[in-house]
Amino acid sequence: MMKTVKIMTxxxxxxxxxxxxxxxxxxxxxxxxxxxILASLMIVxxxxxxxxxxxxxxxxxxxxxxxxxxxxxxxxxKWPASCEGQSDAQMDSTTMKxxxxxxxxxxxxxxxxxxxxxxxxxxPWGNLYTVDFKASTKLTDTETYQTTVFLPQCRxxxxxxx
Numbered sequence: 001m002m003k004t005v006k007i008m009t010x011x012x013x014x015x016x017x018x019x020x021x022x023x024x025x026x027x028x029x030x031x032x033x034x035x036x037i038l039a040s041l042m043i044v045x046x047x048x049x050x051x052x053x054x055x056x057x058x059x060x061x062x063x064x065x066x067x068x069x070x071x072x073x074x075x076x077x078k079w080p081a082s083c084e085g086q087s088d089a090q091m092d093s094t095t096m097k098x099x100x101x102x103x104x105x106x107x108x109x110x111x112x113x114x115x116x117x118x119x120x121x122x123x124p125w126g127n128l129y130t131v132d133f134k135a136s137t138k139l140t141d142t143e144t145y146q147t148t149v150f151l152p153q154c155r156x157x158x159x160x161x162x
Contacts, residue, residue, distance in 0.1 A: 054124040065091065065121065065129055068099045068110040075107060083133045091129040092120035 073079070080098045083089045099110035110116075120128045 057124050061121075061123065062129065065110070065131065069131060071109045072099060072103070075105065075109075076103070079133050083131075085134055087132050087134045088130045089133055090120065091131060093118055096121050 069079075078084070080095070080103075083095060083098075089095060096110070096112075096116055099108070100112055100116075101108040103109075116122075123129055
C-alpha cells in the first residue's frame with residue numbers, strides 16, 4: 001500500500017509524490033547476482049581445499065602403511081608368503097590382517113581405522129592401497145618402501161620412504 005505525500009516547494013507550489021516501501025525488482029536482482037558470484041567463488045575454493053586435503057590424507061596414510069610394513073620386517077625379517085615378491089600387492093582384508101595382529105606373534109603393527117573396511121585399506125578416493133614388496137627385501141642404508149595411491153583421472157601418487 002502506497003501513501004501519497006504532499007510536498008510544498010519554496011515557490012509555494014505543491015506537488016504530490018508517492019512514497020515507496022521495499023526494494024525494486026532491479027535492486028533485488030543485483031543483490032541475487034552478487035550472492036551467486038560469491039557462492040560460486042566459495043564452492044571453487046572449497047573444492048580445491050578438499051582435493052588438497054585428500055592428497056595430504058593419502059600421503060599420511062601411505063606413510064603409516066609403510067611404517068607398519070617396516071615394523072613387520074624388523075620383527076620377522078621377511079614378508080608374508082602371500083606378499084613376497086609382489087610389485088603391486090593390494091592392501092585387501094587378507095593382507096591387512098597380517099598388520100592388524102593375524103601374524104605368528106599376534107603383534108598389531110597397524111591400528112584399524114574407518115578406512116580399513118571388510119574389503120581392505122582404501123585411499124580417500126575409494127581405491128585399495130598397493131605396496132611394492134619388490135622395492136626392498138633387506139634393510140640397508142638405501143632401503144626403499146613404496147606405496148601407491150591411484151588418484152582420479154589416472155594419475156598416480158607414489159610415496160617413497162628412504
